[in-house]
Amino acid sequence: MTSYRIFFEMKREPFAADVELEHILVTPALNAVSERMHYAMNIGAMALVTGEIGSGKSTALRYVTEKLHPSEYRSLYIVATTGAISELYRQLLHTLGACMKGVSKAIMLQSIKNELYELVHGKKLKTVLVIDEASLLRIEVFAELHTLTQFEKDSKPYLPIVLAGQSNLVDSLMYRASMPLASRIVARSHLEGVSRAQMHEYLQHHLAICGTAHDIFDEAAVTAIHQGSGGLFRKANHLARGAIIIAAKNKSMTVTADHVRMAASEIF
Ligand SMILES: Nc1ncnc2c1ncn2[C@@H]1O[C@H](COP(=O)(O)OP(=O)(O)OP(=O)(O)O)[C@@H](O)[C@H]1O
Ligand SMILES: [Mg+2]
Incomplete structure (x- = not known):
């Protein structure tokens, strides 16, 4: 054990980055994020969580998604990259447990929709797609992302989406190309210094x-x-x-x- 832990009689590393669910401090800001995410999830729409670097965005996302009951919800958590939308589809397929290699974007999109359809209708689960670090996504990705929420079979929205990232995420959503996606946003929260x-x-x-x-x-x-x-x-x-x-x-x-x-x- 490190000497400072012995000196202060600490049974574990203090101020660790990986706080367990039960050790997350429930702040008013965390409750505000939770409320807004649930609202968007309930109506099948989108929520935005922005905030300063290290303000607790990822922790808040984890708090909300880990508390969802697995018999009711299947949350799909992705950390965005600067890659093309096919990269995001690949990540999503991986999260859904359906890995695909060397197939076209259209086939990946169709497979994602099939998997989602099965979750919602077959397994009777609600879904939510959470994209952390969404401020890294390219504009072309924002322009296409809304197609994930559209289903030919019916118009019911299956896939609520939560986008989280630094404040410039809002700038990306202001582009004309991002409008179809941005128009689905019904709730926003911003985390700042306490x-x-x-x-x-x-x-x-x-x-x-x-x-x-x-x-x-x-x-x-x-x-x-x-x-x-x-x-x-x-x-x-x-x-x-x-x-x-x-x-x-x-x-x-x-x-x-x-x-x-x-x-x-x-x-x-
Ligand atoms: N509600 C909380 N309760 C306890 N600790 C927290 C809480 N929120 C954040 N922390 C602590 O602060 C650290 C930074 O939080 P977090 O990684 O969630 O920030 P972030 O906003 O996602 O940062 P980044 O901008 O780098 O993505 C966490 O590793 C954790 O130790
Ligand atoms: Mg983070």
């Missing part, structure tokens, strides 16, 4: 996860982490962990603003 009070709660929450009952950050350290991170969770994680390591090296049971400042000099 307040100091929420940051304090966030820090305590992560300390509790690793079994540190007492608040090891002093008031000025909380302020320094809040200011240094702009209220963004990933940066706050790095600052908090870095400061903990420095405090332990200095045999200080309290993490101070100085420790945070020293940690800040090493991160971007």
Whole structure:
């Protein structure tokens, strides 16, 4: 075990990136994302989740999709690439458990629709396509993506879509070519830096996860982490962990603003 964990009696790595479902802090912003995603899913439409880098978008998507009951829902989670739409179709087929190699785009699209039709009508499941990092998608992909939601057999929308990514995702959706897709959006949420009070709660929450009952950050350290991170969770994680390591090296049971400042000099 690392020496700082021994020093602070932490039973696991503090401020880890991979928080389990039960350890996700349910913030007001997370609830807002959840509500909007469910609304779009219920009416078979689209929701947009944008936010600053490291603000908790992917965690929010995971929170909502992992809580869906598998007997009711099948969520299809994809991390977008900068590739063509055929790449996205391939990823989607892979997620659906139907790998295809060397076939045309049209055949892949038809196979995806067949799989979806089977999920909805055969297995009586609801579906949702979640595309994280959607700000990376090319405009041509936005122009075609809506065809996934159209079915020749009936006009009922089968596939609600959630697009998540950085704020420039909105710019991509403003293009004329993206309009058919953008017109399906019924709900939007934007995650940004949290307040100091929420940051304090966030820090305590992560300390509790690793079994540190007492608040090891002093008031000025909380302020320094809040200011240094702009209220963004990933940066706050790095600052908090870095400061903990420095405090332990200095045999200080309290993490101070100085420790945070020293940690800040090493991160971007
Ligand atoms: N609700 C939460 N509860 C606990 N920890 C969280 C929560 N949201 C975010 N985090 C922490 O912050 C880190 C960054 O969050 P996340 O990866 O979800 O951000 P993001 O907005 O998707 O970032 P990027 O812009 O790089 O895609 C997570 O690895 C996790 O440690
Ligand atoms: Mg992310």
